[in-house]
Amino acid sequence: MSEAPTIDEKTFCELHPDRETSLRCNKCGRYMCPDCAVPTPVGYRCKQCVRQHEDKFFNASQNDYIIIFAVCAVLSAIAFGITSRIGIPILLMVFIAIPVGTGISELALRSVQRRRGRQSAWVGIGGVVVGALLGIIGMIVLTTGIFPPLDILMRILVADFRTIVFAALIGYFVYNRFKMRM
Ligand SMILES: [Zn+2]
Numbered sequence: 001m002s003e004a005p006t007i008d009e010k011t012f013c014e015l016h017p018d019r020e021t022s023l024r025c026n027k028c029g030r031y032m033c034p035d036c037a038v039p040t041p042v043g044y045r046c047k048q049c050v051r052q053h054e055d056k057f058f059n060a061s062q063n064d065y066i067i068i069f070a071v072c073a074v075l076s077a078i079a080f081g082i083t084s085r086i087g088i089p090i091l092l093m094v095f096i097a098i099p100v101g102t103g104i105s106e107l108a109l110r111s112v113q114r115r116r117g118r119q120s121a122w123v124g125i126g127g128v129v130v131g132a133l134l135g136i137i138g139m140i141v142l143t144t145g146i147f148p149p150l151d152i153l154m155r156i157l158v159a160d161f162r163t164i165v166f167a168a169l170i171g172y173f174v175y176n177r178f179k180m181r182m
């Protein structure tokens with residue numbers, strides 16, 4: 001006769017020995033309470049296994065962050081410089097943001113051989129924002145020959161709602177591209 005587990009056998013969370021649980025990590029098999037369990041696309045896992053999986057996934061170096069920032073900043077400076085020069089209606093701006101955002105995020109990802117880090121998405125967004133400002137300021141300097149005073153620059157940025165929408169959309173694409181697990 002094979003040994004069947006007894007029904008009244010109690011199991012407890014490995015980190016919280018006072019909490020009774022029957023939930024197990026589907027990777028390493030340890031018992032865990034609902035507080036310790038992390039829902040993942042492949043089922044409940046313990047925090048250690050999730051962390052281990054992420055460490056394998058996040059393989060970016062410090063240099064990668066610099067490259068991502070630079071690529072996003074340069075490309076969005078060009079994109080914002082051009083679009084700020086031409087009076088594009090806001091609806092058209094939204095449509096333009098799709099290929100521009102996809103292009104910038106794809107190039108940024110390729111420039112680091114598709115390596116990602118925990119902060120890659122935010123670094124990319126930082127690059128887009130800085131690049132957008134530089135592009136707009138650069139275009140003002142190019143066309144007027146003067147560097148805009150800060151208060152005037154702020155007024156231009158706030159008044160031009162299209163720029164904010166454009167930046168938000170491109171930031172959204174960059175964020176998603178770096179968060180996507182493929
Ligand atoms: Zn585990």
Ligand SMILES: [Zn+2]
Nearest residue numbers: 013016033036
């Ligand atoms: Zn626990």
